[in-house]
Amino acid sequence: MITRGYAGWVREFEAERERRAAAGEPAWERGARVDTAIWRSVRRFQIGESGDGANLIAKADRAGDAPYARAVRLFVAEEQNHARLLGLLLGAGGVSPLSSHWSDTVFVRLRRLLGLRLELLVLMVAEVVALRYYRALRDGTDDGLTTQVAGAILADEERHVPFHCERLREAFARVPRPMGRLVLLGWRALLLAAALVVACDHGSALREFGVGRVRFVRDVVASAGPVVRSVLDRAV
Numbered sequence: 001m002i003t004r005g006y007a008g009w010v011r012e013f014e015a016e017r018e019r020r021a022a023a024g025e026p027a028w029e030r031g032a033r034v035d036t037a038i039w040r041s042v043r044r045f046q047i048g049e050s051g052d053g054a055n056l057i058a059k060a061d062r063a064g065d066a067p068y069a070r071a072v073r074l075f076v077a078e079e080q081n082h083a084r085l086l087g088l089l090l091g092a093g094g095v096s097p098l099s100s101h102w103s104d105t106v107f108v109r110l111r112r113l114l115g116l117r118l119e120l121l122v123l124m125v126a127e128v129v130a131l132r133y134y135r136a137l138r139d140g141t142d143d144g145l146t147t148q149v150a151g152a153i154l155a156d157e158e159r160h161v162p163f164h165c166e167r168l169r170e171a172f173a174r175v176p177r178p179m180g181r182l183v184l185l186g187w188r189a190l191l192l193a194a195a196l197v198v199a200c201d202h203g204s205a206l207r208e209f210g211v212g213r214v215r216f217v218r219d220v221v222a223s224a225g226p227v228v229r230s231v232l233d234r235a236v
Contacts, residue, residue: 006067009163013074016159020081020152032093032145034208038137039095041205045133046086047098048126049079056123059116068167075160082153089149117171120164121187125194127164128227130157132220133198140209161227168231184228188221195220 004012034042053076060072087097134157138150172180198220199206199213206216 004166006065006071006166009071009166010067010074012159013071013078016156017074017077026085026088026145026148028088028092028145030092030145032089032143034093034141034143034146035205037204038141038146038208039090039093041202042086042090042137043095043098044201045130046083046090049086050083051079052076053079056116056119059119063116071163075163078156078160082156085149085153089146092145117168120168120171121183122190124161124164124168124227124231125187125191127157127161128191128223129194129198129220131161131223132216133202136206136209136211136216140211162230165227165230172231187228188224191224192217192221 053072057069057072057076060069063069090097131154134150134154138147138154141147172183175183195217199217203213206212211219
């Protein structure tokens with residue numbers, strides 16, 4: 001993956017924010033119609049996007065790299081915008097958002113127990129799973145508003161993965177080879193576990209997307225290869 005430097009990432013995030021503002025809002029008034037199973041699934045993903053990011057921002061500040069800390073704030077703002085977009089999509093379909101979900105609670109608590117490097121690894125699990133989910137949501141319905149929202153979020157997630165990879169690549173360049181192998185193994189195991197949880201929890205929606213549980217898990221695990229190589233090549 002290309003190394004941009006964090007000042008470059010700040011410029012890229014800011015340019016995307018300006019582009020988004022110039023494009024304006026989707027036409028929420030046209031409404032959205034998808035299967036009930038898909039609405040249930042979107043509600044769960046919406047709550048997962050809705051954190052304030054304060055813990056991650058504080059850790060980025062403590063890292064002592066001002067451009068990186070600024071880029072993290074812009075990343076968090078994009079994640080919060082995802083929650084807003086999904087909330088408005090739910091509203092366009094006449095569906096109320098969830099106030100909480102057990103999977104999000106477990107995920108957030110796990111991240112908060114860790115330092116910046118390990119939190120980013122856990123966050124990358126969610127990002128890789130999200131790439132496959134939002135691609136399925138974009139391609140798996142014939143509702144125009146749903147497709148537009150999912151496509152916009154997917155484009156952001158495709159930028160978030162290399163952003164986090166860049167930071168992790170720096171961190172793991174100094175990790176001893178045996179530790180790198182253990183981290184690689186543990187990260188893949190955590191990713192597989194997360195993919196299985198999502199496949200079980202969102203199975204009905206995945207069927208509506210034409211993806212199915214097994215294919216979803218297989219695709220998520222397969223997509224991990226380039227990410228792992230980008231982050232951990234120097235550590236293994």
